[in-house]
Amino acid sequence: MTRDAHALPGVEPDAGKLGMWAFLASEVLFFGGLFVAYLYGRTHWPQGWSGASRHTDVVLGTVNTAVLLTSSALVALGAAAPARRLSARLLWSTAALGVLFLAIKGVEWHAEWRDGLVPGVDFALADTPGAEEFFALYFVMTGLHGVHMLLGIALLAVLATGARRDRPWAQARQVEVAALYWHFVDVVWIFLYPLLYLVSRHG
Amino acid sequence: MSASYLTDGLTIRSWLATTDHKRIAILYAIAITGFFFVGGAAATIIRLELATPAGDLVGHDTYNKLFTAHGVIMVWLFLIPSIPSVLGNFLLPLMIGASDLAFPRINLLSWYLYVAGGLVTLAALFLGGVDTGWTFYTPYSTMFSNTWVTLVLVGVFITGFSSIATGVNFIVTLHALRAPGLTWFKLPLFAWAIYATSLILVLATPVLAITTLLVVAERLFQVGIFDPAFGGDPLLFQHLFWFYSHPAVYVMVLPAMGVVSEVLPCFARRPVFGYRAMAWAILGIASVGFLVWGHHMFVSGQSPAASLAFSLLSFIVAIPSAIKVFNWTATLYKGAIRFDAPMLYALGFVGLFTIGGLTGLFLASLTLDVHLTDTYFVVAHFHYIMVGGAVMAYFAGLHFWWPKATGRMYHELWSRIAAVLVFVGFNLTFFPQFLLGAQGMPRRYHTYPPEFQVLNLFSSAGAGVLAIGYLMPLAYFAWSLLRGAKAGDNPFAATGIEWQTRSPPPTHNFEIPPFVPPRPYDYDAQESGPASGLEVKP
Amino acid sequence: MAEPTAFRREARAIVLAWVALIALMLASLGSATLRLGAFNMVAGLVIAGIKTAIVAWLFMRLRDEGRLLRLTAATGLAVWCVLVALSGVDYLTRASTTADVERPRALLPVSASAAQRGR
Numbered sequence: 001m002t003r004d005a006h007a008l009p010g011v012e013p014d015a016g017k018l019g020m021w022a023f024l025a026s027e028v029l030f031f032g033g034l035f036v037a038y039l040y041g042r043t044h045w046p047q048g049w050s051g052a053s054r055h056t057d058v059v060l061g062t063v064n065t066a067v068l069l070t071s072s073a074l075v076a077l078g079a080a081a082p083a084r085r086l087s088a089r090l091l092w093s094t095a096a097l098g099v100l101f102l103a104i105k106g107v108e109w110h111a112e113w114r115d116g117l118v119p120g121v122d123f124a125l126a127d128t129p130g131a132e133e134f135f136a137l138y139f140v141m142t143g144l145h146g147v148h149m150l151l152g153i154a155l156l157a158v159l160a161t162g163a164r165r166d167r168p169w170a171q172a173r174q175v176e177v178a179a180l181y182w183h184f185v186d187v188v189w190i191f192l193y194p195l196l197y198l199v200s201r202h203g
Numbered sequence: 204m205s206a207s208y209l210t211d212g213l214t215i216r217s218w219l220a221t222t223d224h225k226r227i228a229i230l231y232a233i234a235i236t237g238f239f240f241v242g243g244a245a246a247t248i249i250r251l252e253l254a255t256p257a258g259d260l261v262g263h264d265t266y267n268k269l270f271t272a273h274g275v276i277m278v279w280l281f282l283i284p285s286i287p288s289v290l291g292n293f294l295l296p297l298m299i300g301a302s303d304l305a306f307p308r309i310n311l312l313s314w315y316l317y318v319a320g321g322l323v324t325l326a327a328l329f330l331g332g333v334d335t336g337w338t339f340y341t342p343y344s345t346m347f348s349n350t351w352v353t354l355v356l357v358g359v360f361i362t363g364f365s366s367i368a369t370g371v372n373f374i375v376t377l378h379a380l381r382a383p384g385l386t387w388f389k390l391p392l393f394a395w396a397i398y399a400t401s402l403i404l405v406l407a408t409p410v411l412a413i414t415t416l417l418v419v420a421e422r423l424f425q426v427g428i429f430d431p432a433f434g435g436d437p438l439l440f441q442h443l444f445w446f447y448s449h450p451a452v453y454v455m456v457l458p459a460m461g462v463v464s465e466v467l468p469c470f471a472r473r474p475v476f477g478y479r480a481m482a483w484a485i486l487g488i489a490s491v492g493f494l495v496w497g498h499h500m501f502v503s504g505q506s507p508a509a510s511l512a513f514s515l516l517s518f519i520v521a522i523p524s525a526i527k528v529f530n531w532t533a534t535l536y537k538g539a540i541r542f543d544a545p546m547l548y549a550l551g552f553v554g555l556f557t558i559g560g561l562t563g564l565f566l567a568s569l570t571l572d573v574h575l576t577d578t579y580f581v582v583a584h585f586h587y588i589m590v591g592g593a594v595m596a597y598f599a600g601l602h603f604w605w606p607k608a609t610g611r612m613y614h615e616l617w618s619r620i621a622a623v624l625v626f627v628g629f630n631l632t633f634f635p636q637f638l639l640g641a642q643g644m645p646r647r648y649h650t651y652p653p654e655f656q657v658l659n660l661f662s663s664a665g666a667g668v669l670a671i672g673y674l675m676p677l678a679y680f681a682w683s684l685l686r687g688a689k690a691g692d693n694p695f696a697a698t699g700i701e702w703q704t705r706s707p708p709p710t711h712n713f714e715i716p717p718f719v720p721p722r723p724y725d726y727d728a729q730e731s732g733p734a735s736g737l738e739v740k741p
Numbered sequence: 742m743a744e745p746t747a748f749r750r751e752a753r754a755i756v757l758a759w760v761a762l763i764a765l766m767l768a769s770l771g772s773a774t775l776r777l778g779a780f781n782m783v784a785g786l787v788i789a790g791i792k793t794a795i796v797a798w799l800f801m802r803l804r805d806e807g808r809l810l811r812l813t814a815a816t817g818l819a820v821w822c823v824l825v826a827l828s829g830v831d832y833l834t835r836a837s838t839t840a841d842v843e844r845p846r847a848l849l850p851v852s853a854s855a856a857q858r859g860r
Binding site for chain 1: 421425
């Protein structure tokens with residue numbers, strides 16, 4: 001395979017990293033559409049939005065944010081670690097925190113379903129215009145985020161197994177690319193946290 | 204047949220599990236051709252119905268489902284993938300002296316995603332279809348239509364990932380795999396076009412993906428973010444939808460422009476006029492193309508201020524396109540022009556794209572658009588670009604690179620006849636529609652007042668001629684595969700690295716590292732004379 | 742011994758970044774308890790933006806990458822900003838009345854449940 005005579009002198013783009021960043025750019029636009037819908041809802045139904053947001057579990061949401069931030073730190077360490085075994089252990093820890101995140105999310109969703117906050121028949125806050133739209137977006141946003149978490153956990157688990165055995169496809173280079181994906185999923189949550197849980201917590 | 208990528212594995216499995224970009228291109232070509240004729244069948248029934256004012260061929264619900272099917276199939280299953288996934292896939296590595304794309308397995312995945320999405324979409328159409336139009340406007344699509352909206356949108360969603368994967372692959376390939384010495388401004392314009400197209404695919408398609416998800420969620424939850432009855436906003440849907448769907452038309456037209464920039468210089472024996480301006484114009488079209496989507500919403504209830512902004516930006520985006528038309532024309536000046544089939548299609552593109560583009564300016568003008576929107580004027584405008592432009596360029600590319608891909612020539616006379624039939628049939632079909640629209644005939648109506656019949660008859664007759672023109676290549680290309688004359692490495696004496704290797708190329712593209720020309724399009728009309736149909740020594 | 746020291750330095754940076762991120766998260770939570778009106782959302786987004794910058798710069802290593810990758814990251818964000826800005830022009834300049842939300846009872850929505858809910 002021929003290598004490239006690069007237009008930017010001195011720097012050869014790592015194909016994997018460039019590919020992942022290009023993919024992440026598309027993901028910004030993917031979640032970005034949801035944020036636009038959210039912005040519409042928040043400006044159009046301010047009472048509905050703040051009222052509905054108060055019904056999210058801010059304790060669990062904050063715990064989950066801490067879990068995810070910590071997992072990002074762990075995977076960053078895992079990508080930087082030169083020793084493959086240490087890297088594998090860090091990757092497993094990250095995946096474990098990811099599973100914990102999803103478990104907590106599941107607890108939240110279950111409680112919300114029990115409290116009648118799932119849009120549809122018998123929606124508990126039907127009297128407040130916009131509340132149902134808030135929760136529709138809430139479930140779509142956290143659901144989509146959760147799907148991305150699942151894929152990330154699977155990816156990290158596979159890499160952890162490979163790193164443990166020092167496979168050529170699980171070296172620092174590949175771990176770094178996977179870590180980029182994980183950090184992006186964390187960044188999405190960094191925005192979901194204030195937008196979904198912290199609309200109005202005063203009084 | 205000597206060893207080539209075509210003989211490297213003769214089982215079905217070797218094709219379905221291939222990671223060779225050339226084989227994947229052919230897989231795409233087969234699938235795309237199939238979808239093209241399904242979409243074309245829908246169009247045939249539409250034009251048959253519209254030959255008479257009364258709704259006597261199909262019922263109104265069926266008519267709505269037909270134009271929806273035609274739009275959905277032609278936009279997502281034909282126009283978006285055609286040139287990038289067939290010609291782009293086949294040619295990009297060859298044009299840059301690489302042995303494959305950056306991510307060959309993702310390339311194969313993107314084909315499977317395309318086929319899966321296409322089959323889901325077809326299933327929805329066969330189960331009963333969708334009657335919302337390919338634009339799925341809310342709240343009809345979310346709250347009221349009881350057709351297979353969710354299923355079709357799932358199909359579109361899946362196909363979208365094929366686009367994104369392809370875009371990422373092309374971007375990384377161009378950054379990382381160019382041959383030593385092949386800097387950006389030595390690349391053929393087709394490569395530039397594919398690059399800009401890939402940027403759009405990566406950045407715009409995800410917005411469509413999330414929009415389809417939101418429509419499905421709204422259908423399931425019945426919540427009403429897009430429904431004014433619930434305090435929601437149908438324009439929120441339209442902003443999100445058209446944010447993708449306008450750049451999408453540049454996905455369809457930029458690669459077509461790239462093909463034309465390869466064909467015209469070869470058959471005029473002249474370098475492209477103003478190469479750098481052409482490259483910058485491509486990037487300009489792609490970037491400004493993200494800023495104009497509101498021109499689809501001038502009468503939707505969008506604010507006048509926003510409409511003014513979008514109108515101005517839409518006039519601006521025409522400028523780089525116009526630069527390209529001027530430069531193509533200048534390329535022909537003092538050329539030694541030869542009217543081979545690829546050239547006929549490419550010249551057709553330049554003329555018809557110009558008409559389509561100019562009529563776009565009429566629509567970009569707010570005062571005119573109020574009268575012309577949702578009439579046949581719009582239908583004619585976009586068909587001039589999509590069919591007169593993109594499809595003709597696709598055919599130009601198929602004919603130009605057919606010898607390279609297959610190692611065979613096609614029948615020259617029949618190919619020229621088909622090209623002329625396509626040109627005549629196309630204009631007969633769609634020019635009357637400008638007149639119909641200006642006279643007020645609305646689009647998406649299955650009946651019309653009798654005074655519109657004459658023009659509609661011309662249009663339907665033209666569609667018949669067009670259909671013949673499209674069917675003929677099936678025949679002579681099949682003949683070419685079975686009995687065509689063997690093509691040499693470079694039957695058209697073209698420049699461009701892809702012509703330096705054998706026809707058809709070996710699996711890994713180049714047996715010896717190719718020579719990188721100091722500049723692209725090193726043609727000289729004086730020196731080499733018209734290209735012949737036979738092999739010419741460089 | 743070059744590798745382990747470099748790793749230790751990087752690990753220190755990562756841990757410091759993590760501390761900052763947790764602190765910012767608590768600040769975000771705290772700011773939401775204050776009655777700031779429209780500035781609640783601004784504060785939340787600004788803090789989220791700073792956290793994102795830390796993650797992107799340090800964790801995702803944009804600090805060490807070249808122009809191409811930084812440009813790629815910036816482009817995604819820029820195009821999203823275009824979406825918000827131009828549709829924002831529509832939303833900010835559209836005249837809207839605060840009339841009662843209308844309910845077109847003549848047209849029945851697809852799902853019976855929506856009708857059931859008396860909307």
